[in-house]
Amino acid sequence: MxxxxxxxxxxxxxxxxxxxxxxxxxxxxxxxxxxxxxxxxxxxxxxxxxxxxxxxxxxxxxxxxxxxxxxxxxxxxxxxxxxxxxxxxxxxxxxxxxxxxxxxxxxxxxxxxxxxxxxxxxxxxxxxxxxxxxxxxxxxxxxxxxxxxxxxxxxxxxxxxxxxxxxxxxxxxxxxxxxxxxxxxxxxxxxxxxxxxxVDLWGVGLVGLGLVGALLAVSQGSAWGWTSAPVLGLAGGGVALLLWWGARSIRLTRRGRQPLVDLVLAARPALLRIHLFTVMIATAMYTLLTLVVLLVRGNGDAGWGLDRGATSAGLVLVPYALLSIAGSRVALRIARRSGPRVLLPLGGAVFASSLVLLALAHGTFWQALVVMAIGGIGSGFTFSSLPMLMVPHVPRSETGSALGFNQLMRYTGFAIGSAITIALVEAYGGDEAAFRWTALTLAALCLASAVAVTTGGSERVSRQRT
CATH class of the missing domain: 1.20.1250.20 (MFS general substrate transporter like domains)
Structure with a gap:
């Protein structure tokens, strides 16, 4: 050169x-x-x-x-x-x-x-x-x-x-x-x-508006009233738009046209379990991030909070980012020795442990740092393993579509976690017990998803070179 x-x-x-x-x-x-x-x-x-x-x-x-x-x-x-x-x-x-x-x-x-x-x-x-x-x-x-x-x-x-x-x-x-x-x-x-x-622009609009409606209803339910007309209308409208998107995408696929993502492919049992796990662990991930930021910035009036500034709120998230990288490297070594199927349940269990620790120990800044470090390891285990677990279940020509849908599920889970965290804390009462129960609720979600993905089958398809 x-x-x-x-x-x-x-x-x-x-x-x-x-x-x-x-x-x-x-x-x-x-x-x-x-x-x-x-x-x-x-x-x-x-x-x-x-x-x-x-x-x-x-x-x-x-x-x-x-x-x-x-x-x-x-x-x-x-x-x-x-x-x-x-x-x-x-x-x-x-x-x-x-x-x-x-x-x-x-x-x-x-x-x-x-x-x-x-x-x-x-x-x-x-x-x-x-x-x-x-x-x-x-x-x-x-x-x-x-x-x-x-x-x-x-x-x-x-x-x-x-x-x-x-x-x-x-x-x-x-x-x-x-x-x-x-x-x-x-x-x-x-x-x-x-x-x-x-590009299926109708699909882009339906996904975006459907998620906005459903998540706005969840996030504002405590303030507006869970049975109020605005909340019920937004929730019903959002779900209806998402169902319309799903039916429309399947119809386009069967007609040989390109939807935003291929839901027929995504519905294959092995892939479906991975996609559902992705949504649940992504939801838990953003719940953890939101809870820790609220903990660091909270003034303690509700019985919890460290009353620190925005700089501390930024610093507390750094261990998560760094340990995510380290966790992904460790995951590769585990996959070589024991196979990739152990990574999702292991990652879900590690992530659940970070939420349990947050529920039990949240009185000091260093405890928050430790929680985020453990959560980062769990995140590295799970998200780095998703492609290697999905690839054996789809033909080579459909790999991009399968990974694209999983990325959509990941961001959807992030958005759900961001929207429901404060709603859960408020629904549980807003005090320290509410903070603790919110963390434990998402820890249970992580463990349930880990169990579900562990009990799944191991069907594969031929990796066609097309």
Whole structure:
């Protein structure tokens, strides 16, 4: 390779790394800031939590859509357009307090959720640009960069919120996205081959609106009344939209057309168990993150809370991000020795233990750090093992569709966990016992999912080379 070739190669990798790290950092400008957002905008924690929930719902709908649009020659414009949407979202969130409040901030955070759909496209660019050992090395580094970016983003968000307020945190996010966008404009390749796949826009809308309706009903049930007309209407409407999406997707598949995701494939028994496990463990994961942030920021008036600032709320999430990476490495070694089937039940049990520990010991900051470290190990075990468990059950030509649906389930679980945490605490009474029972409820969910996935069968299909 010539000197110019080396420079182009280095700039391309730096660009892809910047895109993955920056989108991860921006996505993390939610969890540590929720209490600050509630205070700045004068809203309840349940309402402020939508600054996180909206991001995850948008990611659930946008990930399969951008994956299809960016599957061929439109990959570069899709990545650049996605970064532009994230930039707009950061600017909207930054001016929300001066403009018209929470609605603008939630809309901005939803636009930022599009950024979570961009890292898979960065990996696709890497697969086109490199091969052999260089490809393996760079894919590994880019995958780690996503987790490391989130781990870096949590304390950065906390520090920025304390120094320059919530608006300052989002303006800093806008500056980082601008740099990534400039690098992408300059260095992303123009010559990707293949035609983009069709995108089921009706499916995107139905998934997004259905999740918003159902989760808004759950998050506001205590405030509005669980039997009130708005809650029942939102819940019924949200479920109806999701059922409509499911029936429509199956109908499109049977007619030979492309839905947003292939539900017929996802319903195969072996895959269905994994997808359901993914939803449950992802729900528990975001419940853990939300509970720990609320614990760190809480002033103790409800009988629990450490009364610390936004910086501490960001720092407490770092062990989770770092130990997720370590857990994924340990999981690979366990899989080589004992097979991958032990990883999901083991990961579910480890994650459940972190929630049990949180319920029993939550009086000091170091206890919260230990809880997050254990949760990170459980997360690393589970999420790193999902692809290796799914691949044997689908033909090679359908692997992308199966993994895409699992990603949708992951973000859906994240959104559910974000929305239900405060609702559960309030439903249990809001005091320390309520905090404890919320953690134990999700621990039971983890254990139940671990048992369910352990009792599943082991059917496989031929890995056709088509």
């Amino acid at each position: 010539t000197a110019n070739g080396h420079r182009r190669d280095g700039w391309l990798f730096a660009t892809l790394a910047a895109v993955t790290v920056v989108t991860a950092i921006v996505s993390s400008l939610g969890a540590p800031l929720v209490p600050s957002i509630a205070a700045d905008h004068g809203v309840s924690l349940a309402t402020a939590q939508w600054a996180l929930t909206s991001t995850l719902i948008a990611a659930a709908a946008a990930t399969p859509a951008l994956g299809r649009w960016g599957s061929g020659r439109l990959r570069r414009p899709v990545v650049l357009s996605g970064l532009g949407v994230v930039l707009l979202g950061c600017l909207l969130a930054a001016v929300a307090e001066q403009v018209s409040g929470m609605g603008v901030l939630i809309a901005g955070r939803a636009l930022q959720g599009v950024g979570l759909a961009i890292p898979p496209l960065a990996l696709a660019v890497a697969r086109d640009a490199w091969s052999g050992e260089r490809l393996v090395s760079r894919l590994s580094l880019l995958s780690v960069a996503t987790v490391a970016g989130a781990g870096l983003g949590y304390p950065v968000a906390g520090v920025l919120a304390e120094v320059s307020g919530v608006a300052g945190a989002y303006l800093a996010g806008a500056a980082m996205v601008t740099i990534a966008l400039a690098l992408g404009w300059r260095h992303l390749p123009h010559d990707a081959e293949g035609e983009p796949q069709a």
